Amino acid sequence: MILSCPNNILRPSIVEELLQDKRFFSSLPKHGPLAEYRNVASIDWRRMRFSFIDLRGLELQHRLYWLFRTSEPFIRGQTVRDLPTDERRRLAMVQLQLLHRERLFNYETFVERPDLASVYYATIAEYDLSLLVRLTVNYLFFTGAIRMYDEPNGRLAHIIEQTEAGQITGSFALTEVGHGTNARAIRTRATYDPVHREFILNTPDFEAAKCWAGNLAKSCTHMIVWAQLYTADGECHGISGFLVPIRDRYTLQPFPGLLVGDLGEKAGLNGVDNGFVSFQHYRIPRDHLLARFGDVNEVTGKFESPIDSAAERFALLMGPLVLGRLNICIVSQTLLAKALTIGIRYSAVRRQFGPTTDAPEVPILEYQLQQHRLLPYLATCVALRMFNRWFASVTGNAQIRMLRAEPIESALLLEIHIVASAVKPICSWAARDGIQDCREACGGHGYLRMAGLADIRVDNDANLTYEGENNVLLQQVSQQLLGIRTRGDYAAFALMSPLGSLTFLSDYGQIMQQHHECSTVEQVQDLKVILDTLSWLTAYTLEQTYRRAQELLGEGGQKFDVRNNTQIFYAKDLAIVFGERTIFSAFCDFLETMELAPERTYLTRLAELYGTTLLLKHMATLQSAGYFNMDALRLVQEAIIRLLPIVKRDAVAMIDSLAPPDFLLNSPLGASDGNIYGRMESELMAGQNVTGRATWWNEIIPSSSKL
Amino acid sequence: MILSCPNNILRPSIVEELLQDKRFFSSLPKHGPLAEYRNVASIDWRRMRFSFIDLRGLELQHRLYWLFRTSEPFIRGQTVRDLPTDERRRLAMVQLQLLHRERLFNYETFVERPDLASVYYATIAEYDLSLLVRLTVNYLFFTGAIRMYDEPNGRLAHIIEQTEAGQITGSFALTEVGHGTNARAIRTRATYDPVHREFILNTPDFEAAKCWAGNLAKSCTHMIVWAQLYTADGECHGISGFLVPIRDRYTLQPFPGLLVGDLGEKAGLNGVDNGFVSFQHYRIPRDHLLARFGDVNEVTGKFESPIDSAAERFALLMGPLVLGRLNICIVSQTLLAKALTIGIRYSAVRRQFGPTTDAPEVPILEYQLQQHRLLPYLATCVALRMFNRWFASVTGNAQIRMLRAEPIESALLLEIHIVASAVKPICSWAARDGIQDCREACGGHGYLRMAGLADIRVDNDANLTYEGENNVLLQQVSQQLLGIRTRGDYAAFALMSPLGSLTFLSDYGQIMQQHHECSTVEQVQDLKVILDTLSWLTAYTLEQTYRRAQELLGEGGQKFDVRNNTQIFYAKDLAIVFGERTIFSAFCDFLETMELAPERTYLTRLAELYGTTLLLKHMATLQSAGYFNMDALRLVQEAIIRLLPIVKRDAVAMIDSLAPPDFLLNSPLGASDGNIYGRMESELMAGQNVTGRATWWNEIIPSSSKL
């Protein structure tokens, strides 16, 4: 796999100086309940942190933290937990404008250092995912669509400028009430009127109303609307994007001819105002069509496009949506890290039970059960972090080219699509499960709103659905892999893999011959053995799925049905194991770049834990297919049992390297001083009407209600 | 296994008449999007429903539904979704009093038909779990503790009467800020003052404050407080319960000498006011001690008890807490059914994609992936329902005896403890995962608050933690099973099993010899084969865990450490597979009692799906240990693949038999007419300020904020 992460290549003396810099590495309490764990740690949390974020990243992060810590609307967002929905939305919108005005990261910075985008996004997500969603809708989807799909002379460039100047706010509407995943079937129409040189947008019924768009319900002035383009002759030319004015920028009154409304409260992300809108023969100027891949001729009124097929145009238009998927990987990993900070620190402080009733109680982190609930997620979280780091760096250039609407070689685009679509579900589901386990691992106190876990959980929940519903994305991965397999032989994979994630499949013959006679614990946790095994499993599942599909087709099955009926145990498993292999491989590659030091040793243990957990999950297949012998199950279990206490030793220090500052974490259960009870007490007592009577006390006393 | 469920033995003509009774079986729409599925169903949903709830149950349910539908506070609870926390609490409290005044089910009814309690609780949970929690705290924990632990003459009987008369409200406090699971280590003190014949309650510090008690923050007048009983000589006699007045019943002002406060917002259950309280040398009369298992002598001031050991007394006191665990099993199953109603009906209506771009789109329930996300949970939900039905009926008598403080044979008590502690985690986790999958299966619309799934999810979340944290309960199960194994040989299990759940283990020798050479799909989905396999797996895991522990003890391990270090892959798996076997067995037994009819056939398919899903989960162990051959994995997968479309055919009808009425379900996505879009639109448009400007519009426009 190609490795081109920006390296922290600095003179050692400069590194040491940096590690002392309090702006980037605040000093952690030397006493208190967490110090016990910190004192026995073999790793230096600052050195660890510096191994996955460089100086530019640290500086960017520091400036964001500073803003969040010192600016009133950001402070308010962290101090009041139970803000009403309307106030959360207001705050997030005000924060968006504030943040934008700071210009800590913008299009220019992006073009210079695209990988820094992941630091920027992750840090904002650490603060509040609602803010990040508003931001990406405005600056990635809205202006991004114009950058990518405006006709080559940039007739809508002024819209980008106005957005960048904070004069207008954008939204992005692909989804309709009745159509999400099957975006090609959307029913909003844009009919060209050659007389007035306008498009007429129309929404036939509620099911065709645009739905879910962020910033739409109350905030946006403009919107990119995707609609079926019809010419006056009644012909449909497939989907195109349009810039649509929604509200007056000075009064925020919606324009006549459209009905825009509020989707109301959601499971989470309540700082975002998702809305719906329907158009009643709503007219927009002809040049509001995003016309890179097709335009109506001003004179003839005919649709003209360099690309003949509407299906191909659709694919071109949807391709860049992959950018959003990369974000989800970063965001999920960030939310998981946040939850683990709470779960692990709490478990290191919380004591329950002891060897005897007299003996001091033991931190629950000491229990095997508790370790097993938390530490495999710690390993997963770090694995995802390494994957994201790699993927951000190798796709940076392609991202820039996408945004500049420059051509990209199709193999690269396809590989980015395959990898992002495989890993996005894995990341977001790992976060889902890990956050949940942290919640449970904190017992009752984890159920308090102030613990923070409930909010992290519901925010992450959206990651499973938007930017491509997880299950549907996995289908696309397997479809693509099967497509390559069907079109050529396995050798084709090497040609299709500029990033190297598919290359291994071209050795199909050799892979299938390999198998491991494991007889020791050391063998099953060897990183090379694990990677080989995941490679084998990918190849095996690919071939099994291919054959199963061929069989069903041979029996006369229709393509559509065959595809749908080879999902479980076949195509879905294929997509997941491919994604897991890619992540694991990126993790191993990262380890290779580290100098020999305790930090590398520890990360190696985490990679082993991540890897063995994967082997365990797939054990039935590995054994049934004869890849592993019958001892492998117990060996892998034994490996995990042994790794847990080793990983536990440095878990607190590792979390220190991943944790957001206390101010952002905002959880009495997870603060860096481990003073959980003191912080709980303060926060409880500072609440409103904590000890007073209920306002409704007189409604429930005997006299008034019963006699 | 003993089977003594109340049977619906009625003359067939009466049954037919009943099935036509609109009070119990409302008629479902004959047209509309769900009718397609209803028309092809082989089962009659009413007959199905009547097979697991009898006439008395239907009547009780009907009266509750009527109350919920017609009484203002209940209506309000269902119409406004985003009530502020304080208003939710008020409503739940008012509802509690209303419900209680209706006397639809009380202690007397319970004694007559204890199994009806599960119908009562389940129906209230269908409405709102917060209400049920308030109710069980008040009538099960609070008055229950007095019934069970008051001294034999019942010196506190008037408190029960006052509660029943609605004059006072109770709470129940075992947990402290610093101690939950390890309840024995609580630090609240009750010191006897022989001079004034009073107990002095004292809370040494915030960590020892009572915490989490429901009804405490704002509503209760009295509370059962568990504390370490000290006599004047400074000796500690272990934990006892005390009746403690908290607030004046007419003013609801807290009494001086205690500080009672609010835990604030929680992840869910926000209709319950969980609180904390600390005591400052707070005095209560001597006779407020719950003195069944020990009292202070009025004259000598000495502690006297029929039971010598404080540990044994503690066990006696905690034993009946098992009653709460039964409730969780019922509640989790109910919440899962509610979520599945939404998930399955939505999937039957929602269409996305089709064989070609021109063809009509296909309901997503037709896709294998979607079936696999929902239908195994449908099978699990029904299995749990059958288990609960059985367990409620076989433990009914024991429950009555517990509440009457009558002696119960220890083997029965122990078996109830083992089974309830094994199944409670399985139920609540199944609900957790199933609800989540329903949320995801509904795509973006499932993320709307109005979909209802977000609320179901957070409410169920508490079930994982209270009434015994899941992981800790599983430890207790394995401890008990290992204890029996260690004390005698396997024959002992038959003697310890009045309910029959452990009996199979006495055939250990025979079980271990059995193994299945499966070569057909029919074999692996045979209910007998599955039950045999689960029996084998339980016995195998028990013996493996036992040996592993012996080995570690032999190497000099301390008992405490050995126990903690044999949890994952051993003791925890043991507890879970034992619970799964018990559930599966109850399901199979239920099927035996059904007459041969399409309903039985369909439930058999569900049992097969549940069973094969379990086999798949444990496949690696089954194969590694040589129980199954290498073909078994593919056979079981094939069985599931074939069962899904069969189960799908009747899934809508099956859900009709499990679903609460639309009014209670309260989700546009899951209504019985399948009119999802129409209902979404109405509810959206009926919201507040749906299409208007934000109140904060002027804060985000260019002029005011940027120039």
Ligand SMILES: Cc1cc2nc3c(=O)[nH]c(=O)nc-3n(C[C@H](O)[C@H](O)[C@H](O)COP(=O)(O)OP(=O)(O)OC[C@H]3O[C@@H](n4cnc5c(N)ncnc54)[C@H](O)[C@@H]3O)c2cc1C
């Ligand atoms: C918080 C949030 C913010 C959003 N913001 C925006 C936004 O700004 N702009 C915008 O345009 N959209 C937005 N969306 C919409 C989002 O993109 C869609 O929810 C997503 O694309 C899924 O579509 P859907 O909800 O219609 O689900 P559907 O496509 O209806 O899918 C429902 C279920 O069916 C399953 N399914 C569908 N097809 C198949 C198949 N062929 N085989 C098997 N299973 C299938 C899916 O897996 C899914 O579980 C947002 C959504 C959320 C939740």
Ligand SMILES: Cc1cc2nc3c(=O)[nH]c(=O)nc-3n(C[C@H](O)[C@H](O)[C@H](O)COP(=O)(O)OP(=O)(O)OC[C@H]3O[C@@H](n4cnc5c(N)ncnc54)[C@H](O)[C@@H]3O)c2cc1C
């Ligand atoms: C909504 C709600 C309502 C409640 N209502 C009441 C009420 O009315 N009255 C009342 O008294 N209490 C109530 N509780 C408290 C509840 O009973 C406790 O939360 C529960 O007993 C767990 O205790 P804990 O929260 O202290 O967790 P802890 O015991 O601190 O456990 C924390 C974590 O450590 C793990 N752990 C602990 N010991 C071990 C071990 N030996 N080995 C391995 N892992 C271990 C647990 O699995 C858990 O994950 C309520 C709780 C909630 C959430």
